Amino acid sequence: MANHVTVQELVDKVRLKVLQGNDYLNRTITTSDISRPALEFAGYFKHYPAMRIQLLGITEISFSKDLTHDQMTEYMTRMCTPQTPCFVISTNLPIPAELKQAAEDAKIPILGTHLTSSQILSNMTSYLLGRLAPRKSLHGVLVDISGVGVLITGDSGVGKSETALELVRRGHRLVADDRVEVYARDEQTLVGTAPAILQHLMEIRGIGIIDVSTLHGTGAIMPEDNINLIVHLETWTPDVKFDRLGDRGDNQTIQGVIVPKVSVPVKTGRNLAIIIESAAMNYRAETMGYDATKTFDENLNRLIKQNSARDSKEQGK
Known part of the structure; x- marks a missing residue:
């Protein structure tokens, strides 16, 4: 602060x-x-x-x-x-x-x-x-994905930085790696930035420290960004139930601001960059009024009604 x-x-x-x-x-x-x-x-x-x-x-x-x-x-x-x-x-x-x-x-x-x-x-x-504004330091990576600020969190070694690097390679922009300084601009807006010592830098295990602006150009970085969505990477285990329909509405409150949150299981063979990119695009669609889960429920209810009507018709013969 x-x-x-x-x-x-x-x-x-x-x-x-x-x-x-x-x-x-x-x-x-x-x-x-x-x-x-x-x-x-x-x-x-x-x-x-x-x-x-x-x-x-x-x-x-x-x-x-x-x-x-x-x-x-x-x-x-x-x-x-x-x-x-x-x-x-x-x-x-x-x-x-x-x-x-x-x-x-x-x-x-x-x-x-x-x-x-x-x-x-x-x-x-x-x-x-x-x-x-009072600031709080969080462990995570902040990436801007097509205008959606995504804070990637998870245990150390789960693959946050590597996933963020792949997102940068796909044309998105890095704001902060490892430590994210966050503050509330107002009651509805949470902003994240990198500590001065870590600006433009990422730590990749096996390689060390890399300068994203040098390797990928100044268009691959941002000084700060709103935090619109939190994606929590969690190691997959058979006994943990993960949301499949996206209807739980999980949130996390940071500095008094409520931020939507999704948990993504980390498992061999999953392309986390594409999954997080899709989560960001889905968040944007929801803010524009489109809810894929609601559409699925409506389609399912319509199918149930159609099948029920057909069964009733067949029983009446």
Whole structure:
């Protein structure tokens, strides 16, 4: 988990302009919440969220013009605390003179953008949520299969990396091998990425470490991906019953996000890459409203009714 982001990183990733305070871009941001000052412009600071980025847009700047110079000087000075990471001004608006002086005195940078307040708020929140969200490290391999993020799990030595390598050879993309760092972007979206030390790398028993981007090109890798489906590889044994119809609806909850899960038995002669590829395509079909299991049940019920009607007809002769 990254417990902070520097203002410099925010400038680079969200494409903000530094209007003032180039020497203070090492200040840290510790929360993804962003404040749009309102009550502060009326002198109410009892619950001022000082540690948040302070975003000023058309509404805030327009209101500030109705304040006196002394009021603005007081309010801007009180907003510039040691915890305040930076100010962001949207829509290419000018910096109020009082804020310019107060921020310089407090060594707080002021950033700007041509985007509206709503647009830049969305961009900054999305970036900060991804960087500051709590992360969990999972043992597995994450592969993007035609737009479906598949997390392959299973015991060590079951064949996860070898299967992922075959999927890469079939045109799919590797995100992470062995360790997957996961975080919840929101209540319904789980994202996985590789630890920095393992990016683009895979460990294949008998060969060692290979660089996927070198061997298969940059089109064979992704920096991160949503985790849409979990495929658990499990060594086949006669006493274990595996789902044959796909109607159990297994799920796994990770970081508060529910992810569909299927278990695939590993047995000599099975092509796991093709099986996992089919599982991903089946997941995509289900999200588009097609349920193969439901179709099978309907066909079976129709056949039973037809046979029942035929038997009744024959008995009536």
